[in-house]
Amino acid sequence: MDGDSTKPAWWQTRWFVLAAACLAAAPLLWPDIPPLVDLLGHMGRYRVQIDHGQHPWLAEWYGFRWSLIGNLGVDLLVEWLAPLLGIELTVKLVVVAIPALTAVGLLWIAREVHGRVPPTALFALVLVYNYPFQFGFVNFSLSMALALNAFALWLHLARRGAWALRAVLFVPLSCLLWLCHVFGWGVLGILVFSAELIRARDTDRSWPAAFVRAGVQCLPLALPCVMMVMWRGSGVAGETGDWFNLRAKLMWLSGILRDHWLWFDVACAAVLVAMLYDGLRSPFLGWSRSLGLAAGLLAATFLLLPRILLGSAYADMRLAPYMVAIALIALRPTAAMPWRAQQWRALAALALFAVRMGGTTYSYYLFDRSYDRELAALDHVPTGARLVTFVGTECSNSWTLDRRDHLPGIALERRLAYSNDQWSMAGAQLLTTRYVKAGAFIADPSQIVTSARCPSEWSRSIDRSLATLPRDAFDYVWLIGPPPFDQRLLAGMTPVWRDGTSTLLRIERPPPAGK
Structure with a gap:
């Protein structure tokens, strides 16, 4: 831990976390419909979902049947909220919450791991509007936002010594996360295993004993394995292919912030890469071993994942921005870093975050105007x-x-x-x-x-x-x-x-x- 007894800096306060969450939500406030590629198609499905047979022609065109699948996050929220708020308002509120929750989760993890939020963690906030989110993978993105906050809660309960409460609480939480999207549950498992493995090593356990101990600690997350067997064991197949496409993986990495303007998106991503490179060579920056291990495991998973997994496209692409985000919040200043240098890094990260949110806001404004023109046909x-x-x-x-x-x-x-x-x-x-x-x-x-x-x-x-x-x-x-x-x-x-x-x-x- 790198905390001390001095007064928290401005970026380490609860007010800053709240402000960061609000700024993360800002680009989505203007558009009537969040301009995310696949989301609009999902909204059509939501209409069939809540129709409940009121319009017979929809039943002639589409079949809809509830089933246990690991991809239901926004669908369930729409089922509960749309009868009260309507589909479009429900979808907007849920989607607005995703980047805000992602920002909170990243900062909360950083605080739990480092004792206080290091200034370098603010660079990770740029990634709340990442390529998978822009593509409209809303169930996936919601599950990842919830997984980050769940991991922070896991660390918080460990810090308090609430081991029994944590074990009981995470059995239903892991199931709900799997229902939201299976990817979020899988990433939570990687994060938790990394943290528990390093915790076990810190108690002087050997590596084999530490692996066993970490596996035992992860058992509260295991029940969704049964749900996975029920889902995929019921005759559901799905294509899996395009393994080890390194060219595509390099493209996913360069496009982790892909949105509207090539030069702007790549330049912002380059700043994040430069920050990680600085962490490898600078005597003023160190790494959290648990988050560093988690970032390494996520990187290995990214390399091993195919592009298409069980019928779901862009499986590896989805992981890339979160891998980078975990690596960024793993960084922390060493005792050798002057206080003024920490302040400048925090200001630089905040400036990049603000510029990125400003650019995204303008991008969404342009897409919203395009939607208004086209949807007049309806x-x-x-x-x-x-x-x-x-x-x-x-x-x-x-x-x-x-x-x-x-x-x-x-x-x-x-x-x-x-x-x-x-x-x-x-x-x-x-x-x-x-x-x-x-x-x-x-x-x-x-x-x-x-x-x-x-x-x-x-x-x-x-x-x-x-x-x-x-x-x-x-x-x-x-x-x-x-x-x-x-x-x-x-x-x-x-x-x-x-x-x-x-x-x-x-x-x-x-x-x-x-x-």
Whole structure:
């Protein structure tokens, strides 16, 4: 521990933790809908979830069945809160809480491990808006925020000597964390094992004895293993592949802050890397052994994880920012670091955090304006319309994440219209699509179109999509920022709304015979 009896510095006070949590939440306060890529598709699923059979056409299009899966965090909160607050407000409140809870968890861990929050820990706050969060992995991100706070609570109870309370409390907590998302439970296990292994070594136990002791201490976290067997043992499979793709892993590391502007995101990430490098060479910085070990185990897990795990994509990418965050809060000043140098580091970290939150706020403002323009089309979509949507994109992997890929989900959420962007993975999602008349346009990623088919990607050109669309299955076609295409393919469709290249078209039906 590196605490002393002097008055806490400004960054070590509860007021600062509260201010950091508020600043972390600030970018999400303006947008009506948090501009996170996959979140909009999830919001469509939430509408089917809480419909409870009120609209028979939804039951015709989608199946929904509750089951025990390790991916239910926001789904359960929506089930409880949406009847009172509505889906959109519920989702916004939950998503706003995620970066705030992440910030609190990081600072709380740092305090429990080091005695007081070291100034270097403030650099980790930059990572509360990380690439997995921007991608809209909200169940995962919520579970990670809760896992950080759960680990801090684990350390707090250990510091108080409340061993029995901790053992009893973490049996249900670990199960709830697994329900939120299995990844959060797994990371909590790594953090706890690292802490208990170093604690056992500090009591002069040998390494083998320390491993056994740490394993015993982790037993309160073990019950979700049974839940995992029940989930995956019920015939649920899922693809696993793309192992040891080092090129992709380097891309995930360089893009841990990927959002809008390449130069800004990479420059901020470079500052964090420089901070870690300084920790390896500077005589003024040391490391917590338990957090250092945890960061090392997370790094090993990151290297060993495939890109696709049990049907879940970007498994390794999700871990990268949290691995870096744990490494950052493992740093602490040595006795040789002057007090003024500590203050300057804290100010530098706070400045980076504030600049990053300012940039994210502006980024979200721009995405929110884009949403407002595109979603104006829904004013012209009747309730229950059979809507097929095509969202234009490029084959090249642009740094700026296009937040429109799952805008069709909002048509389902607001207008109860068909959305061809929904995921349909039995056993991995609660929702399945069953509108067979839609054919190849039944589910994600049929909504994504390009000017030509992209190599090594699942995609259709917009010309092919419009040419092969089963028109008798749909009432409207919504084109969102489409690439150039053959306008003759719109024959038999009437535009009812247009903004730039985005268009909503009604499919005209021939009159019945004899009319």
